[in-house]
Amino acid sequence: MAIHSQFRLLGQRRFLPFYLTQFSGAFNDNLYKNALLLLIAYQTTGLMGLSVNTVINLAAFLFILPFFLFSGIAGQMADRYEKSAIIRKVKLAEIGIMAMAALALWFGWYEGLLILLFLMGTQSTFFGPVKYAILPQVLSDDELVGGNGLVSMGTFVAILLGTIAAGVLMGLEAAAKLTAVGVVAMAVVGYLAARKVPQTGIASSEQVIPFRPILETWHLMSVAAERKPVLWAILAISWFWFLGAAYLTQFPSFAYSNLQGDETVVTLLLSMFIVGISIGSMMCERLTKHRITLAPVPWGALGLTLLGVDLFFAVPVNPQPSTWWTLMTDPVYIRVLFDLVGIGVCGGLFIVPLYAFIQHETPPNKRARIIAALNVINALFMVVSALTGIVVLGILDVAIPGFFLLLSLVNGIVLIAVWRLRHKAG
Missing domain, CATH: 1.20.1250.20 (MFS general substrate transporter like domains)
Structure with a gap:
Protein backbone atom coordinates (compact mmCIF):
# COMPACT_ATOMS: atom_id res chain seq x y z
CA MET A 1 0.00 0.00 0.00
CA ALA A 2 1.30 3.45 -0.87
CA ILE A 3 2.34 5.61 2.08
CA HIS A 4 0.83 9.08 2.36
CA SER A 5 0.81 11.90 4.87
CA GLN A 6 -1.76 11.75 7.66
CA PHE A 7 -3.12 15.15 6.57
CA ARG A 8 -4.65 13.62 3.42
CA LEU A 9 -7.19 11.96 5.76
CA LEU A 10 -8.69 15.42 6.36
CA GLY A 11 -9.86 15.41 2.75
CA GLN A 12 -11.67 12.07 2.96
CA ARG A 13 -15.25 11.41 4.03
CA ARG A 14 -14.32 8.33 6.05
CA PHE A 15 -12.35 10.58 8.44
CA LEU A 16 -13.14 14.31 8.08
CA PRO A 17 -16.78 14.32 9.35
CA PHE A 18 -15.77 12.26 12.39
CA TYR A 19 -12.80 14.58 13.01
CA LEU A 20 -15.02 17.68 12.86
CA THR A 21 -17.57 16.00 15.14
CA GLN A 22 -15.06 15.21 17.86
CA PHE A 23 -13.36 18.61 17.49
CA SER A 24 -16.63 20.52 17.92
CA GLY A 25 -17.57 18.33 20.89
CA ALA A 26 -14.29 18.92 22.72
CA PHE A 27 -14.53 22.65 21.98
CA ASN A 28 -18.10 22.84 23.27
CA ASP A 29 -17.34 20.84 26.43
CA ASN A 30 -14.60 23.28 27.36
CA LEU A 31 -16.47 26.41 26.30
CA TYR A 32 -19.45 25.45 28.46
CA LYS A 33 -17.47 24.10 31.43
CA ASN A 34 -15.04 27.03 31.63
CA ALA A 35 -17.72 29.66 31.02
CA LEU A 36 -19.78 28.14 33.85
CA LEU A 37 -16.81 28.09 36.23
CA LEU A 38 -15.96 31.72 35.40
CA LEU A 39 -19.58 32.80 35.85
CA ILE A 40 -19.69 31.10 39.24
CA ALA A 41 -16.34 32.58 40.27
CA TYR A 42 -16.99 36.17 39.20
CA GLN A 43 -20.75 36.71 39.14
CA THR A 44 -21.98 34.80 42.19
CA THR A 45 -21.09 34.56 45.87
CA GLY A 46 -21.84 30.84 45.91
CA LEU A 47 -24.85 28.61 45.26
CA MET A 48 -27.18 26.67 47.55
CA GLY A 49 -25.41 28.09 50.60
CA LEU A 50 -22.02 26.76 49.42
CA SER A 51 -18.87 28.83 48.90
CA VAL A 52 -17.54 29.57 45.39
CA ASN A 53 -14.57 27.18 45.80
CA THR A 54 -16.88 24.39 46.93
CA VAL A 55 -19.23 24.96 43.99
CA ILE A 56 -16.33 24.94 41.51
CA ASN A 57 -15.08 21.63 42.90
CA LEU A 58 -18.65 20.28 42.84
CA ALA A 59 -18.89 21.27 39.16
CA ALA A 60 -15.69 19.37 38.35
CA PHE A 61 -17.04 16.34 40.24
CA LEU A 62 -20.39 16.42 38.43
CA PHE A 63 -18.71 16.46 35.02
CA ILE A 64 -16.47 13.47 35.78
CA LEU A 65 -19.01 11.35 37.75
CA PRO A 66 -20.82 9.96 34.64
CA PHE A 67 -17.58 8.30 33.48
CA PHE A 68 -17.71 6.09 36.58
CA LEU A 69 -21.47 5.48 36.35
CA PHE A 70 -22.11 4.91 32.65
CA SER A 71 -18.85 3.87 30.93
CA GLY A 72 -19.73 0.18 31.18
CA ILE A 73 -23.05 0.67 29.40
CA ALA A 74 -21.49 3.12 26.89
CA GLY A 75 -18.80 0.60 25.95
CA GLN A 76 -21.30 -2.22 25.49
CA MET A 77 -23.54 -0.06 23.32
CA ALA A 78 -20.62 0.96 21.10
CA ASP A 79 -19.69 -2.73 20.64
CA ARG A 80 -23.31 -3.76 20.06
CA TYR A 81 -24.68 -1.06 17.74
CA GLU A 82 -23.52 0.64 14.55
CA LYS A 83 -21.09 3.36 15.58
CA SER A 84 -22.07 6.19 13.23
CA ALA A 85 -25.68 5.89 14.46
CA ILE A 86 -24.49 6.20 18.07
CA ILE A 87 -22.44 9.28 17.15
CA ARG A 88 -25.48 10.96 15.56
CA LYS A 89 -27.72 10.19 18.55
CA VAL A 90 -25.13 11.43 21.03
CA LYS A 91 -24.68 14.68 19.09
CA LEU A 92 -28.47 15.12 18.84
CA ALA A 93 -28.62 14.74 22.63
CA GLU A 94 -25.94 17.44 22.87
CA ILE A 95 -28.22 19.88 21.02
CA GLY A 96 -30.99 19.20 23.55
CA ILE A 97 -28.66 19.59 26.54
CA MET A 98 -27.14 22.78 25.17
CA ALA A 99 -30.59 24.22 24.38
CA MET A 100 -31.55 23.73 28.03
CA ALA A 101 -28.18 25.17 29.07
CA ALA A 102 -28.81 28.22 26.87
CA LEU A 103 -32.08 28.89 28.70
CA ALA A 104 -30.38 28.49 32.08
CA LEU A 105 -27.56 30.83 31.01
CA TRP A 106 -30.01 33.37 29.61
CA PHE A 107 -32.00 33.54 32.86
CA GLY A 108 -29.09 33.01 35.29
CA TRP A 109 -30.27 29.66 36.71
CA TYR A 110 -26.86 28.44 37.89
CA GLU A 111 -28.17 25.45 39.86
CA GLY A 112 -29.67 24.16 36.62
CA LEU A 113 -26.34 24.67 34.85
CA LEU A 114 -24.68 22.33 37.34
CA ILE A 115 -27.25 19.61 36.59
CA LEU A 116 -26.68 20.15 32.87
CA LEU A 117 -22.93 19.83 33.44
CA PHE A 118 -23.65 16.29 34.70
CA LEU A 119 -25.69 15.62 31.54
CA MET A 120 -22.87 17.01 29.39
CA GLY A 121 -20.46 14.64 31.14
CA THR A 122 -22.90 11.79 30.44
CA GLN A 123 -23.00 12.72 26.75
CA SER A 124 -19.17 12.73 26.67
CA THR A 125 -19.15 9.33 28.40
CA PHE A 126 -21.20 7.78 25.59
CA PHE A 127 -19.15 9.47 22.85
CA GLY A 128 -15.77 8.43 24.31
CA PRO A 129 -15.75 4.69 23.45
CA VAL A 130 -17.02 5.34 19.90
CA LYS A 131 -14.43 8.07 19.36
CA TYR A 132 -11.44 5.71 19.45
CA ALA A 133 -13.16 2.40 18.60
CA ILE A 134 -14.31 3.68 15.20
CA LEU A 135 -10.81 4.54 13.96
CA PRO A 136 -9.58 0.97 13.27
CA GLN A 137 -12.77 0.40 11.25
CA VAL A 138 -12.25 3.38 8.93
CA LEU A 139 -8.42 3.46 8.80
CA SER A 140 -5.93 0.85 7.64
CA ASP A 141 -3.09 -0.26 9.96
CA ASP A 142 -0.57 2.06 8.29
CA GLU A 143 -2.93 5.02 8.84
CA LEU A 144 -3.78 4.29 12.48
CA VAL A 145 -0.90 6.16 14.13
CA GLY A 146 -1.39 9.20 11.86
CA GLY A 147 -5.16 9.19 12.45
CA ASN A 148 -4.68 9.03 16.20
CA GLY A 149 -2.16 11.85 15.95
CA LEU A 150 -4.72 14.04 14.20
CA VAL A 151 -7.42 13.18 16.77
CA SER A 152 -5.05 13.90 19.66
CA MET A 153 -3.97 17.21 18.14
CA GLY A 154 -7.58 18.17 17.38
CA THR A 155 -8.76 17.33 20.88
CA PHE A 156 -6.10 19.40 22.64
CA VAL A 157 -6.41 22.34 20.24
CA ALA A 158 -10.20 22.29 20.78
CA ILE A 159 -9.61 22.29 24.56
CA LEU A 160 -7.34 25.32 24.17
CA LEU A 161 -9.71 27.24 21.87
CA GLY A 162 -12.75 26.43 24.01
CA THR A 163 -10.96 27.62 27.14
CA ILE A 164 -9.79 30.84 25.45
CA ALA A 165 -13.24 31.47 23.97
CA ALA A 166 -14.82 31.16 27.42
CA GLY A 167 -12.35 33.70 28.80
CA VAL A 168 -12.97 36.13 25.95
CA LEU A 169 -16.76 35.84 26.29
CA MET A 170 -16.59 36.45 30.04
CA GLY A 171 -14.92 39.79 29.33
CA LEU A 172 -17.97 41.00 27.39
CA GLU A 173 -21.04 42.66 28.84
CA ALA A 174 -23.58 40.06 27.66
CA ALA A 175 -21.30 37.13 28.54
CA ALA A 176 -23.97 34.61 29.61
CA LYS A 177 -26.26 35.29 26.63
CA LEU A 178 -23.41 35.13 24.09
CA THR A 179 -22.25 31.85 25.65
CA ALA A 180 -25.82 30.54 25.38
CA VAL A 181 -25.85 31.22 21.64
CA GLY A 182 -22.33 29.83 21.21
CA VAL A 183 -22.90 26.44 22.86
CA VAL A 184 -26.09 25.76 20.88
CA ALA A 185 -24.44 26.81 17.61
CA MET A 186 -21.46 24.48 18.22
CA ALA A 187 -23.78 21.59 19.13
CA VAL A 188 -25.64 22.07 15.83
CA VAL A 189 -22.34 22.18 13.91
CA GLY A 190 -21.30 18.93 15.59
CA TYR A 191 -24.56 17.21 14.67
CA LEU A 192 -24.37 18.34 11.04
CA ALA A 193 -20.85 16.91 10.82
CA ALA A 194 -22.01 13.67 12.50
CA ARG A 195 -24.67 13.18 9.83
CA LYS A 196 -21.85 12.76 7.28
CA VAL A 197 -19.97 10.04 9.23
CA PRO A 198 -20.21 6.85 7.09
CA GLN A 199 -21.64 3.61 8.47
CA THR A 200 -19.16 1.10 9.90
CA GLY A 201 -21.14 -2.10 10.41
CA ILE A 202 -22.12 -3.90 13.63
CA ALA A 203 -19.45 -5.82 15.55
CA SER A 204 -21.56 -7.90 17.98
CA SER A 205 -25.27 -8.12 17.17
CA GLU A 206 -26.01 -10.76 19.84
CA GLN A 207 -24.78 -8.85 22.86
CA VAL A 208 -27.37 -8.09 25.57
CA ILE A 209 -26.94 -4.83 27.48
CA PRO A 210 -28.21 -4.96 31.08
CA PHE A 211 -28.80 -1.64 32.84
Whole structure:
Protein backbone atom coordinates (compact mmCIF):
# COMPACT_ATOMS: atom_id res chain seq x y z
CA MET A 1 0.00 0.00 0.00
CA ALA A 2 1.30 3.45 -0.87
CA ILE A 3 2.34 5.61 2.08
CA HIS A 4 0.83 9.08 2.36
CA SER A 5 0.81 11.90 4.87
CA GLN A 6 -1.76 11.75 7.66
CA PHE A 7 -3.12 15.15 6.57
CA ARG A 8 -4.65 13.62 3.42
CA LEU A 9 -7.19 11.96 5.76
CA LEU A 10 -8.69 15.42 6.36
CA GLY A 11 -9.86 15.41 2.75
CA GLN A 12 -11.67 12.07 2.96
CA ARG A 13 -15.25 11.41 4.03
CA ARG A 14 -14.32 8.33 6.05
CA PHE A 15 -12.35 10.58 8.44
CA LEU A 16 -13.14 14.31 8.08
CA PRO A 17 -16.78 14.32 9.35
CA PHE A 18 -15.77 12.26 12.39
CA TYR A 19 -12.80 14.58 13.01
CA LEU A 20 -15.02 17.68 12.86
CA THR A 21 -17.57 16.00 15.14
CA GLN A 22 -15.06 15.21 17.86
CA PHE A 23 -13.36 18.61 17.49
CA SER A 24 -16.63 20.52 17.92
CA GLY A 25 -17.57 18.33 20.89
CA ALA A 26 -14.29 18.92 22.72
CA PHE A 27 -14.53 22.65 21.98
CA ASN A 28 -18.10 22.84 23.27
CA ASP A 29 -17.34 20.84 26.43
CA ASN A 30 -14.60 23.28 27.36
CA LEU A 31 -16.47 26.41 26.30
CA TYR A 32 -19.45 25.45 28.46
CA LYS A 33 -17.47 24.10 31.43
CA ASN A 34 -15.04 27.03 31.63
CA ALA A 35 -17.72 29.66 31.02
CA LEU A 36 -19.78 28.14 33.85
CA LEU A 37 -16.81 28.09 36.23
CA LEU A 38 -15.96 31.72 35.40
CA LEU A 39 -19.58 32.80 35.85
CA ILE A 40 -19.69 31.10 39.24
CA ALA A 41 -16.34 32.58 40.27
CA TYR A 42 -16.99 36.17 39.20
CA GLN A 43 -20.75 36.71 39.14
CA THR A 44 -21.98 34.80 42.19
CA THR A 45 -21.09 34.56 45.87
CA GLY A 46 -21.84 30.84 45.91
CA LEU A 47 -24.85 28.61 45.26
CA MET A 48 -27.18 26.67 47.55
CA GLY A 49 -25.41 28.09 50.60
CA LEU A 50 -22.02 26.76 49.42
CA SER A 51 -18.87 28.83 48.90
CA VAL A 52 -17.54 29.57 45.39
CA ASN A 53 -14.57 27.18 45.80
CA THR A 54 -16.88 24.39 46.93
CA VAL A 55 -19.23 24.96 43.99
CA ILE A 56 -16.33 24.94 41.51
CA ASN A 57 -15.08 21.63 42.90
CA LEU A 58 -18.65 20.28 42.84
CA ALA A 59 -18.89 21.27 39.16
CA ALA A 60 -15.69 19.37 38.35
CA PHE A 61 -17.04 16.34 40.24
CA LEU A 62 -20.39 16.42 38.43
CA PHE A 63 -18.71 16.46 35.02
CA ILE A 64 -16.47 13.47 35.78
CA LEU A 65 -19.01 11.35 37.75
CA PRO A 66 -20.82 9.96 34.64
CA PHE A 67 -17.58 8.30 33.48
CA PHE A 68 -17.71 6.09 36.58
CA LEU A 69 -21.47 5.48 36.35
CA PHE A 70 -22.11 4.91 32.65
CA SER A 71 -18.85 3.87 30.93
CA GLY A 72 -19.73 0.18 31.18
CA ILE A 73 -23.05 0.67 29.40
CA ALA A 74 -21.49 3.12 26.89
CA GLY A 75 -18.80 0.60 25.95
CA GLN A 76 -21.30 -2.22 25.49
CA MET A 77 -23.54 -0.06 23.32
CA ALA A 78 -20.62 0.96 21.10
CA ASP A 79 -19.69 -2.73 20.64
CA ARG A 80 -23.31 -3.76 20.06
CA TYR A 81 -24.68 -1.06 17.74
CA GLU A 82 -23.52 0.64 14.55
CA LYS A 83 -21.09 3.36 15.58
CA SER A 84 -22.07 6.19 13.23
CA ALA A 85 -25.68 5.89 14.46
CA ILE A 86 -24.49 6.20 18.07
CA ILE A 87 -22.44 9.28 17.15
CA ARG A 88 -25.48 10.96 15.56
CA LYS A 89 -27.72 10.19 18.55
CA VAL A 90 -25.13 11.43 21.03
CA LYS A 91 -24.68 14.68 19.09
CA LEU A 92 -28.47 15.12 18.84
CA ALA A 93 -28.62 14.74 22.63
CA GLU A 94 -25.94 17.44 22.87
CA ILE A 95 -28.22 19.88 21.02
CA GLY A 96 -30.99 19.20 23.55
CA ILE A 97 -28.66 19.59 26.54
CA MET A 98 -27.14 22.78 25.17
CA ALA A 99 -30.59 24.22 24.38
CA MET A 100 -31.55 23.73 28.03
CA ALA A 101 -28.18 25.17 29.07
CA ALA A 102 -28.81 28.22 26.87
CA LEU A 103 -32.08 28.89 28.70
CA ALA A 104 -30.38 28.49 32.08
CA LEU A 105 -27.56 30.83 31.01
CA TRP A 106 -30.01 33.37 29.61
CA PHE A 107 -32.00 33.54 32.86
CA GLY A 108 -29.09 33.01 35.29
CA TRP A 109 -30.27 29.66 36.71
CA TYR A 110 -26.86 28.44 37.89
CA GLU A 111 -28.17 25.45 39.86
CA GLY A 112 -29.67 24.16 36.62
CA LEU A 113 -26.34 24.67 34.85
CA LEU A 114 -24.68 22.33 37.34
CA ILE A 115 -27.25 19.61 36.59
CA LEU A 116 -26.68 20.15 32.87
CA LEU A 117 -22.93 19.83 33.44
CA PHE A 118 -23.65 16.29 34.70
CA LEU A 119 -25.69 15.62 31.54
CA MET A 120 -22.87 17.01 29.39
CA GLY A 121 -20.46 14.64 31.14
CA THR A 122 -22.90 11.79 30.44
CA GLN A 123 -23.00 12.72 26.75
CA SER A 124 -19.17 12.73 26.67
CA THR A 125 -19.15 9.33 28.40
CA PHE A 126 -21.20 7.78 25.59
CA PHE A 127 -19.15 9.47 22.85
CA GLY A 128 -15.77 8.43 24.31
CA PRO A 129 -15.75 4.69 23.45
CA VAL A 130 -17.02 5.34 19.90
CA LYS A 131 -14.43 8.07 19.36
CA TYR A 132 -11.44 5.71 19.45
CA ALA A 133 -13.16 2.40 18.60
CA ILE A 134 -14.31 3.68 15.20
CA LEU A 135 -10.81 4.54 13.96
CA PRO A 136 -9.58 0.97 13.27
CA GLN A 137 -12.77 0.40 11.25
CA VAL A 138 -12.25 3.38 8.93
CA LEU A 139 -8.42 3.46 8.80
CA SER A 140 -5.93 0.85 7.64
CA ASP A 141 -3.09 -0.26 9.96
CA ASP A 142 -0.57 2.06 8.29
CA GLU A 143 -2.93 5.02 8.84
CA LEU A 144 -3.78 4.29 12.48
CA VAL A 145 -0.90 6.16 14.13
CA GLY A 146 -1.39 9.20 11.86
CA GLY A 147 -5.16 9.19 12.45
CA ASN A 148 -4.68 9.03 16.20
CA GLY A 149 -2.16 11.85 15.95
CA LEU A 150 -4.72 14.04 14.20
CA VAL A 151 -7.42 13.18 16.77
CA SER A 152 -5.05 13.90 19.66
CA MET A 153 -3.97 17.21 18.14
CA GLY A 154 -7.58 18.17 17.38
CA THR A 155 -8.76 17.33 20.88
CA PHE A 156 -6.10 19.40 22.64
CA VAL A 157 -6.41 22.34 20.24
CA ALA A 158 -10.20 22.29 20.78
CA ILE A 159 -9.61 22.29 24.56
CA LEU A 160 -7.34 25.32 24.17
CA LEU A 161 -9.71 27.24 21.87
CA GLY A 162 -12.75 26.43 24.01
CA THR A 163 -10.96 27.62 27.14
CA ILE A 164 -9.79 30.84 25.45
CA ALA A 165 -13.24 31.47 23.97
CA ALA A 166 -14.82 31.16 27.42
CA GLY A 167 -12.35 33.70 28.80
CA VAL A 168 -12.97 36.13 25.95
CA LEU A 169 -16.76 35.84 26.29
CA MET A 170 -16.59 36.45 30.04
CA GLY A 171 -14.92 39.79 29.33
CA LEU A 172 -17.97 41.00 27.39
CA GLU A 173 -21.04 42.66 28.84
CA ALA A 174 -23.58 40.06 27.66
CA ALA A 175 -21.30 37.13 28.54
CA ALA A 176 -23.97 34.61 29.61
CA LYS A 177 -26.26 35.29 26.63
CA LEU A 178 -23.41 35.13 24.09
CA THR A 179 -22.25 31.85 25.65
CA ALA A 180 -25.82 30.54 25.38
CA VAL A 181 -25.85 31.22 21.64
CA GLY A 182 -22.33 29.83 21.21
CA VAL A 183 -22.90 26.44 22.86
CA VAL A 184 -26.09 25.76 20.88
CA ALA A 185 -24.44 26.81 17.61
CA MET A 186 -21.46 24.48 18.22
CA ALA A 187 -23.78 21.59 19.13
CA VAL A 188 -25.64 22.07 15.83
CA VAL A 189 -22.34 22.18 13.91
CA GLY A 190 -21.30 18.93 15.59
CA TYR A 191 -24.56 17.21 14.67
CA LEU A 192 -24.37 18.34 11.04
CA ALA A 193 -20.85 16.91 10.82
CA ALA A 194 -22.01 13.67 12.50
CA ARG A 195 -24.67 13.18 9.83
CA LYS A 196 -21.85 12.76 7.28
CA VAL A 197 -19.97 10.04 9.23
CA PRO A 198 -20.21 6.85 7.09
CA GLN A 199 -21.64 3.61 8.47
CA THR A 200 -19.16 1.10 9.90
CA GLY A 201 -21.14 -2.10 10.41
CA ILE A 202 -22.12 -3.90 13.63
CA ALA A 203 -19.45 -5.82 15.55
CA SER A 204 -21.56 -7.90 17.98
CA SER A 205 -25.27 -8.12 17.17
CA GLU A 206 -26.01 -10.76 19.84
CA GLN A 207 -24.78 -8.85 22.86
CA VAL A 208 -27.37 -8.09 25.57
CA ILE A 209 -26.94 -4.83 27.48
CA PRO A 210 -28.21 -4.96 31.08
CA PHE A 211 -28.80 -1.64 32.84
CA ARG A 212 -26.44 -2.08 35.79
CA PRO A 213 -24.34 1.11 35.67
CA ILE A 214 -21.77 0.62 38.43
CA LEU A 215 -21.56 -3.18 38.05
CA GLU A 216 -21.00 -2.91 34.29
CA THR A 217 -18.30 -0.28 34.81
CA TRP A 218 -16.58 -2.62 37.27
CA HIS A 219 -16.87 -5.46 34.74
CA LEU A 220 -14.95 -3.32 32.23
CA MET A 221 -11.84 -3.79 34.34
CA SER A 222 -11.87 -7.57 33.84
CA VAL A 223 -12.34 -7.09 30.07
CA ALA A 224 -9.39 -4.67 29.96
CA ALA A 225 -7.20 -7.06 32.00
CA GLU A 226 -7.62 -9.96 29.56
CA ARG A 227 -4.46 -8.92 27.70
CA LYS A 228 -1.69 -7.73 29.99
CA PRO A 229 0.18 -5.55 27.42
CA VAL A 230 -3.09 -3.74 26.64
CA LEU A 231 -3.76 -3.20 30.35
CA TRP A 232 -0.25 -1.78 30.84
CA ALA A 233 -0.79 0.53 27.85
CA ILE A 234 -4.08 1.73 29.41
CA LEU A 235 -2.34 2.46 32.71
CA ALA A 236 0.45 4.33 30.88
CA ILE A 237 -2.07 6.58 29.07
CA SER A 238 -3.90 7.21 32.35
CA TRP A 239 -0.63 8.20 33.97
CA PHE A 240 -0.16 10.83 31.25
CA TRP A 241 -3.62 12.22 32.05
CA PHE A 242 -2.62 12.29 35.74
CA LEU A 243 0.50 14.24 34.80
CA GLY A 244 -1.27 16.50 32.30
CA ALA A 245 -4.09 17.30 34.73
CA ALA A 246 -1.53 18.19 37.42
CA TYR A 247 0.26 20.64 35.09
CA LEU A 248 -2.91 22.21 33.70
CA THR A 249 -4.52 22.62 37.13
CA GLN A 250 -1.48 24.41 38.55
CA PHE A 251 -0.85 26.79 35.62
CA PRO A 252 -2.91 29.70 37.02
CA SER A 253 -1.21 29.57 40.46
CA PHE A 254 2.18 28.85 38.88
CA ALA A 255 1.88 31.89 36.59
CA TYR A 256 0.79 34.16 39.44
CA SER A 257 3.07 32.95 42.26
CA ASN A 258 6.22 31.74 40.52
CA LEU A 259 6.36 33.93 37.40
CA GLN A 260 4.62 37.06 38.75
CA GLY A 261 2.54 36.91 35.58
CA ASP A 262 -0.79 38.46 34.60
CA GLU A 263 -3.72 36.56 33.06
CA THR A 264 -2.04 36.54 29.62
CA VAL A 265 0.76 34.41 31.06
CA VAL A 266 -1.73 31.69 32.07
CA THR A 267 -3.06 31.56 28.50
CA LEU A 268 0.47 31.44 27.09
CA LEU A 269 1.50 28.55 29.38
CA LEU A 270 -1.61 26.59 28.38
CA SER A 271 -1.01 27.40 24.70
CA MET A 272 2.64 26.32 24.74
CA PHE A 273 1.80 23.05 26.51
CA ILE A 274 -0.94 22.20 23.99
CA VAL A 275 1.12 23.32 20.97
CA GLY A 276 3.80 20.92 22.21
CA ILE A 277 1.35 18.01 22.49
CA SER A 278 0.08 18.78 18.97
CA ILE A 279 3.62 18.78 17.55
CA GLY A 280 4.46 15.52 19.32
CA SER A 281 1.24 13.91 18.10
CA MET A 282 1.99 14.91 14.50
CA MET A 283 5.58 13.60 14.73
CA CYS A 284 4.48 10.08 15.64
CA GLU A 285 3.50 9.00 12.14
CA ARG A 286 6.92 9.85 10.70
CA LEU A 287 8.84 8.40 13.66
CA THR A 288 6.95 5.10 13.54
CA LYS A 289 7.13 4.98 9.72
CA HIS A 290 3.36 4.28 9.64
CA ARG A 291 3.78 1.12 11.75
CA ILE A 292 1.99 0.13 14.97
CA THR A 293 4.95 0.29 17.34
CA LEU A 294 5.66 1.54 20.86
CA ALA A 295 9.20 2.65 19.95
CA PRO A 296 8.60 6.40 20.61
CA VAL A 297 6.92 5.81 23.98
CA PRO A 298 10.00 5.30 26.21
CA TRP A 299 11.70 8.31 24.61
CA GLY A 300 8.61 10.38 25.31
CA ALA A 301 8.66 9.21 28.94
CA LEU A 302 12.37 10.04 29.22
CA GLY A 303 11.72 13.54 27.88
CA LEU A 304 8.86 14.05 30.35
CA THR A 305 11.25 13.33 33.21
CA LEU A 306 14.30 15.28 31.99
CA LEU A 307 12.35 18.37 30.90
CA GLY A 308 10.24 18.28 34.07
CA VAL A 309 13.42 18.31 36.15
CA ASP A 310 14.83 21.17 34.05
CA LEU A 311 11.58 23.12 34.55
CA PHE A 312 12.23 23.03 38.31
CA PHE A 313 15.63 24.65 37.82
CA ALA A 314 14.34 27.06 35.11
CA VAL A 315 11.86 28.82 37.41
CA PRO A 316 13.39 32.17 38.46
CA VAL A 317 14.16 32.53 42.18
CA ASN A 318 13.20 36.22 42.26
CA PRO A 319 10.67 36.69 39.44
CA GLN A 320 9.79 40.14 38.16
CA PRO A 321 6.22 41.12 37.11
CA SER A 322 5.68 39.60 33.67
CA THR A 323 3.31 39.48 30.71
CA TRP A 324 3.12 37.03 27.81
CA TRP A 325 5.62 39.22 25.93
CA THR A 326 8.11 39.03 28.82
CA LEU A 327 8.00 35.24 28.64
CA MET A 328 8.57 35.32 24.88
CA THR A 329 11.57 37.69 25.01
CA ASP A 330 13.35 37.31 28.37
CA PRO A 331 15.91 34.42 28.26
CA VAL A 332 15.09 33.46 31.85
CA TYR A 333 11.43 32.90 30.98
CA ILE A 334 12.12 31.49 27.50
CA ARG A 335 13.68 28.46 29.19
CA VAL A 336 10.41 27.87 31.08
CA LEU A 337 8.46 28.04 27.82
CA PHE A 338 10.95 25.73 26.10
CA ASP A 339 10.50 23.15 28.85
CA LEU A 340 6.70 23.34 28.68
CA VAL A 341 6.66 22.95 24.88
CA GLY A 342 9.12 20.07 25.22
CA ILE A 343 7.00 18.39 27.90
CA GLY A 344 4.01 18.69 25.56
CA VAL A 345 5.96 17.23 22.60
CA CYS A 346 7.08 14.28 24.72
CA GLY A 347 3.50 13.82 25.91
CA GLY A 348 2.33 13.52 22.30
CA LEU A 349 5.08 10.99 21.53
CA PHE A 350 4.03 9.10 24.64
CA ILE A 351 0.26 8.72 24.19
CA VAL A 352 -0.41 8.49 20.43
CA PRO A 353 1.45 5.18 19.83
CA LEU A 354 -0.21 3.77 22.97
CA TYR A 355 -3.71 4.60 21.66
CA ALA A 356 -2.91 3.01 18.29
CA PHE A 357 -1.45 -0.06 20.04
CA ILE A 358 -4.61 -0.55 22.15
CA GLN A 359 -6.88 -0.20 19.10
CA HIS A 360 -4.79 -2.62 17.07
CA GLU A 361 -4.35 -5.26 19.79
CA THR A 362 -7.99 -5.53 20.93
CA PRO A 363 -10.63 -7.70 19.21
CA PRO A 364 -13.27 -5.66 17.34
CA ASN A 365 -16.16 -7.06 19.41
CA LYS A 366 -14.54 -5.81 22.67
CA ARG A 367 -12.69 -2.73 21.47
CA ALA A 368 -15.21 -0.10 22.59
CA ARG A 369 -15.50 -1.65 26.07
CA ILE A 370 -11.73 -1.56 26.46
CA ILE A 371 -11.72 2.11 25.38
CA ALA A 372 -14.51 2.70 27.92
CA ALA A 373 -12.33 1.04 30.59
CA LEU A 374 -9.52 3.39 29.57
CA ASN A 375 -11.88 6.37 30.03
CA VAL A 376 -12.83 5.18 33.53
CA ILE A 377 -9.20 4.74 34.58
CA ASN A 378 -8.31 8.12 33.02
CA ALA A 379 -11.06 9.75 35.10
CA LEU A 380 -9.88 7.95 38.24
CA PHE A 381 -6.27 9.05 37.67
CA MET A 382 -7.38 12.67 37.16
CA VAL A 383 -9.33 12.60 40.43
CA VAL A 384 -6.28 11.16 42.21
CA SER A 385 -4.15 13.85 40.51
CA ALA A 386 -6.35 16.57 42.03
CA LEU A 387 -6.18 14.91 45.47
CA THR A 388 -2.39 14.57 45.16
CA GLY A 389 -2.13 18.28 44.38
CA ILE A 390 -4.22 19.10 47.46
CA VAL A 391 -2.03 16.94 49.70
CA VAL A 392 1.39 17.94 48.32
CA LEU A 393 0.68 21.65 47.82
CA GLY A 394 -1.83 22.26 50.59
CA ILE A 395 -1.01 19.89 53.44
CA LEU A 396 2.72 19.28 52.88
CA ASP A 397 3.16 22.91 51.74
CA VAL A 398 5.46 22.06 48.82
CA ALA A 399 5.91 24.87 46.25
CA ILE A 400 4.52 24.30 42.74
CA PRO A 401 7.99 23.89 41.08
CA GLY A 402 8.76 21.25 43.75
CA PHE A 403 5.50 19.49 42.89
CA PHE A 404 6.47 19.46 39.21
CA LEU A 405 9.88 18.02 40.19
CA LEU A 406 8.23 15.28 42.25
CA LEU A 407 5.97 14.34 39.33
CA SER A 408 8.98 14.16 37.00
CA LEU A 409 10.86 11.84 39.35
CA VAL A 410 7.84 9.54 39.76
CA ASN A 411 7.61 9.51 35.96
CA GLY A 412 11.04 7.85 36.00
CA ILE A 413 9.34 4.73 37.38
CA VAL A 414 6.82 4.90 34.53
CA LEU A 415 9.76 5.14 32.10
CA ILE A 416 11.04 1.76 33.33
CA ALA A 417 7.55 0.23 32.98
CA VAL A 418 6.97 1.45 29.41
CA TRP A 419 10.47 0.36 28.38
CA ARG A 420 9.57 -3.18 29.49
CA LEU A 421 6.16 -2.88 27.79
CA ARG A 422 7.81 -1.91 24.50
CA HIS A 423 9.93 -5.06 24.49
CA LYS A 424 7.05 -7.32 25.56
CA ALA A 425 4.82 -5.87 22.83
CA GLY A 426 7.51 -6.40 20.20
